[in-house]
Amino acid sequence: MRLYGVTAEGHSAVVHVHGYDPYFYVQAPKEINENICQEIAETLNRRMAERVDSSKKTSNGQYIRYVEMEYKQTIWNYRQEDFVKFLKISTVWPQHVTTARSILENGIQISNLGTRTFLTYESNVVFVMRYMVDAGIVGANWITLPANQYLTRSNPNTTCQFEMDVMWQKLISHDPDGDWLKIAPLRILSFDIECAGRKGCFPEPDKDPVIQIANWVTIQGMDTPIVKNIFTLKSCAAISGAEVHSFEDESEMLQGWRDFVIACDPDILTGYNIVGFDIPYLMDRAKALKVASFPVLGRMKNSKTKIKKTTFSSAQMGTRETNEISIDGRVIFDVLQAIQREYKLHSYTLNSVCAKFLGEQKEDVHHSIISDLQNGDAESRRRLAVYCLKDAYLPQRLLDKLMFIYNYVEMARVTGVPIGWLLVRGQMLKVMSQLLRKARSKGLLLPNLKVESTDEKFEGAIVIEPKKGFYSDPIATLDFASLYPSIMMAHNLCYSTLVSKEDLRTNKFNFTPEQITVTPHGDTFVKPSVKKGILPEILDELLAARKRAKADLKKATDPIMKAVLDGRQLALKVSANSVYGFTGAQVGKLPCLEISSSVTAFGREMIELTKAKVEAHYTVANGYKHDSVVVYGDTDSVMIKFGENRERWMIDETMKLALSAADFVNTSFVKPIKLEFEKVYYPYLLMNKKRYAALLWTNPDKFDKMDCKGIETVRRDNCGLVRTMVDTCLKTILMQRDPNAAAEYVKGVIRDLLMNKVDISELIITKALHKSEEDSKSAQAHVVLAARMKERDPNTAPVLGDRVPYVIIKGPKGAKAFEKAEDPIFVLENNLPIDVQHYLDHQLSQPILRLFEPILDKPQSLLSGDHTRQISLSTPTTGGLMKFVKATKTCLGCRTPLKDERATVCEHCKPKEVLFKVAVRSIDNLNHMQTQFAKLWTQCQRCQGSLHMEVICTSRDCPIFYRRRKAHKDLIEAQKTAERFSLSW
DNA sequence: AATCGTACCTAT
DNA sequence: TCAGATAGGTACGATT
Incomplete structure (x- = not known):
């Protein structure tokens, strides 16, 4: 070792x-x-x-x-x-x-x-x-x-x-x-490379050179970096605060960087997507240039870096293609991997992640421009170098801001596995590590059981049938704290306490009823008095650690520290919940369905009991003002309506009732199982199982926030327009209590959409790609698009695990959605028309109907009427998609595409609008467009920190970028329109 | 038009 | 050799 x-x-x-x-x-x-x-x-x-x-x-x-x-x-x-x-x-x-x-x-x-x-x-x-x-x-x-x-x-x-x-x-x-709690002064090297692809192509390592490698070295726990440098191919003008190492020969540069890595001797290698791109590219490039000693990047002399393509597949994260990279003696901590594991985001590009966590957009240089900068002079290469250095710096900042080193060190210490494994292995390993340690201390051994291929799934939790509707009454929520772990602890469920069916049949141990627990699933476990299980012991330790973290969280004032402690307690909770999952993982190391089935069976029984006891006790007959009703419940929670009163002060009343109800029901459960009053929902919109929205109150004076579960606003597979629309509606309905205002707002959104006023960035749908087109059993928009993009450029096309952004463009009548999906950048560049009707029919309408169904009399009315007026479009009924890859002139009045290229207004607008008026509007429009574009342009220039050079940013995640591109096109359109008028006059 | 199966994502 | 669990809503293509 x-x-x-x-x-x-x-x-x-x-x-x-x-x-x-x-x-x-x-x-x-x-x-x-x-x-x-x-x-x-x-x-x-x-x-x-x-x-x-x-x-x-x-x-x-x-x-x-x-x-x-x-x-x-x-x-x-x-x-x-x-x-x-x-x-x-x-x-x-x-x-x-x-x-x-x-x-x-x-x-x-x-x-x-x-x-x-x-x-x-x-x-x-x-x-x-x-x-x-x-x-x-x-x-x-x-x-x-x-x-x-x-x-x-x-x-x-x-x-x-x-x-x-x-x-x-x-x-x-x-x-x-x-x-020994302190964290070692680890040396961290964050780096980023730039490559020069041929014109318009994504770089390929066997053909295209690495032109720059930026490095940022810090010591964990220190504020200032100890090294900032950049390796460049060809000369590069000086950069203040950073060493510049220029090379005329690429091989020498690679060799130089390798020597730097060995000399710098980092414990941790980090960067953004270094596992997916930078390290493999450097390795492949070094191989192509025959830089023989380059792969020796680790601490063992003569030990070469190895890369293996693998797929990682789990229910939690889906299927993902990754590289398995080992560099002897150094931990590879790819910030992208860490963020993909810890956060559910719409987009994982460095740009959008920085916007989210660091609150700033970064300059995103499109790969087609990099070559031009490289082929310029020392100044243009300096420009690229500054950008490259920033890309090496940002992962370091994310590392600090998200406290990844602290959190991962803690996780490694709690679960006992090496840090390097946490990013590349699953949850089971962590449980296994804890189990082995605990077992060893007690002289117990874990059998390596043959996998019994039982396709049978075990029964999970119960979801109480929701009494759907809009409640203007306070709804109290009672939760079991850490339900599954507490069940395992309360009933001593463990491998080592399970009595085998055979021993039971022969009555081998002569148990008295007090010595054993027969679970609702029909399995028998001994009580702690006979023998304490080791799973309960592990859980006890995890939950104790979580309690400490939560106590620290309460004391903390710094918002970042709070987020970290919250993350830690969540990690410990996930770890504790994983223990149950571990016993139920049939393709795992030590599955025991007796344990997992018993856990869920206990859970179901407890929820049913809680519901029954509350509804039986809090009744008019027992002297309460109203009969209580459980309106919903999922796995470990029950939502109770105690009364009909609609006055605000009822929240206070509800909280008191809920507290007493928790106490009342708790007498039925074994420690440490505990039902807790957590919050009141008021008002409460219950749409379906696992779908509700409400204002959440933890004290009677003021609501904490709007809580949305399972609704479009919290899902990542809707476009932004749907998310913001639903969010605004919910806010209007729940906070302002004004459904009519919400309805009017919805009409406005529909009108804007149909009039093409909605920005394309709001219409982008993203979905994770988990199956290739061949493996996919039915045609899916993002899957088909990913395949099509692969044909266009295999190097930039999405791979398994990536999130694929797309928009729906107009197509032949009856065309399927997957035929009309297109890459947003491609749509912008080729001026393809968006299928706004599809967005209305397939993205907006259902959420609108569901949302207003419990609130308005005729929610359908929102989808018809003046605001939905749209002239039927001329769409060819035959032919491939490419027929639509051409710019269409639109009516000056309503922007409907025109059949007749020479016309300025459509049939519909002709009688309504005097040509004059339209012309004036067109010139107004031109002025407006010009100022709009100028504004956005300066915004982009500000973002890249320079007002004198051309804007080179092409970030797909920056809303400004899409607006700027659209503004630019609108400006050109406006100019053309003005010209058209001067011609027709 | 109704029904079924698949994919994705979320709740817990 | 590796991968925590099940329940469930919604969209959409395919089939009847």
Whole structure:
């Protein structure tokens, strides 16, 4: 094992740890003795020699180090007997464990005992984790090498400042507490590269050069960077505050950068999308230029950086194509990956992420312009360099602002896994790590069970049938705090407390009813008095940590710190909830459906009981003013209407009733299960299961905020127009209590849309791409578009996991939505007409109807009438899409596309508008357009920090960009129109 | 036009 | 070899 780290003084260090052997267990035959251990070792070794493939062959033919007997117990099922005999089988290399496992599972011949098959234990544990568990090391913790217990290498194998050898038992791992809570002064290198693609093409590493590499080096915990530099191809004018290293030869530049990385010796490599782009591009480019030593970027001399294309697929994150990159001794912390894991955003481009978290737009240089800047002079290359440096700086700022280092270090310490794994592995691993540690401390072993392919899904939570409608009454919400974890704790649900069906049938343990719990799912677990489970213990620790985080959160005043603590407590909650998920993961490491099914069954029972008790107790018959009704509930919550009063002061009353109701119901539950009063909703719009909006009150004086669940406003697969429209409507209805105003507003939105007044950036729909066109079973707009974009330019087209933005453009009558989807940039560049009718019919209408259905008499009336007047469009009924790739002249009055190219107004406008008026309007329009465009132009110039140079930003996420482009086009149109008038006059 | 299956995203 | 769980709404293409 090699441990890489940094000393408190900031020196890099590597420790070669010796004497730790890979191993796993099998349950021993009863007749076991020393001789049999020896025989098994020899037989197994012989069988291994035949079986292992060439890559695993050892030079001396030894595969099994030893077979020893130990007293252990399996975690699987409750058992009364004390520790029993297990065989600990140690192999020479970690890779040999799998081979040995499969031989033992298939059976080996033991003299006197015949052929035996074995169930193996902990044979599926990754070696690194095995070691960390045994050595008591968690991710990102401090380690001491005691004096005189280690050797310093005179002939180092790495480029670290310290290099030591130590026996594994001799090093001391410190729990991350007290003095050892501090975070090491890690060296962080944030970098960004620029490449020069051929004209109009996205750069390809076998053809196009890397022209700049910007670097920004900081020490964790310090404010100012220690190095700011940039490597450029060809000369570059000086940049204040940054070193410029210019090279005439690209190979030399790459070599120079590699030497810089080794010299700088960072612990963490960061940047934005470095895993998806920068690192692979540099590697491929170095290969194309035959810079042989470039891939040695890690700390091991001669160890080359490896890149493997993989797909990561989970229910949580869908399918995503990524690269698996390993650089020896350095953590690759791609800020893009971190943000994709931690935040659900509409767009994950650096630009839009910066806008969201740093509150600023960044300059986005389109790849087609980069070559021009590079081919200019030292000044234009300086311009590019400044931009490139900013792109190296922004990930560092995001790292700081979002407290990623702090949060990930904490997560590594809590769960025990190395930091580097947190970004590339799933939730299960974290649970596994905690489970292994806890089990080890109790002498328990985790079996490596064969996957029983049970396609059966287990029953989940209950969702109470909603009594839909608009409630002008306060609705109280009672929640079970951390429902699933608390159920597991309350009822002691664990692998080690589950009584097997067989033992139950034979009544092996003679339990009294007080000693066991029979769950609503029909499984039996022993009570804590008989034996405490280890899952409940893990959960207890996680929730205690969460309580501490929440207490700190209350004390905190700084908004950033608050966000972080909130994030941490959320992470601990997710971790706690993952334990339940871990037991239910049928393709996981240790699934136990008895546990997960019992958990959900308890949950269902509890919600039903709560509903019944509340409705039975809070009644007129019992002296309350009204009969209470549970109007809705989902998994761990019930929404209760206690009364009909519509006065504001009723909120106070409702809160008191809710508190008493929580107390009243809580008497029925085992600790630590607890029903809590959390909030009052008033007014409350309940649209469907998992869809509601309301004002949320936690104190009776003032509402906290508008809370929307499952509605268009919180979903990422709608266009902005729908989100803002629904949001405004809800605000108007809930806060101003003025449905008519909301209705008028909706009419206005429809009118604007149909008159083409809505900005294209508001009409962009984005959807995540999780299936390629071939794998997709039905045609989907974004999937088909992604395939079409791949044909246009395979290098810039979306890949699996990306979010694909698109708009719906006009097409032949009856064309499917997927045929009319198009890339917004392409639409702008080719002046394609937006299908506004489609947006009305398919994006706006349903949300409008649903929203107003419980509020207005005739919500349909919103979708017809004057404001929806639109002249029927001439759309060809045959032919491909490309027929529409041409600019259409529109009517000066209403902007309907014109059949007759020479006309200025359409049939409809002709009798209404005097030509004069239209002409005046047209000139007004021209003036307006000119000022509008000038304003936006200066805004973009301000954004890029210069008023003297041409604007080169083409950010797809900047609303200003779309407005500027539209304004530019409108301006040109206005000019043409004015010309048309002068011609026709 | 009604119904079914798939994809996406969210609630918990 | 790797991937926390189920429930459920909505849109849309395909089929009947």
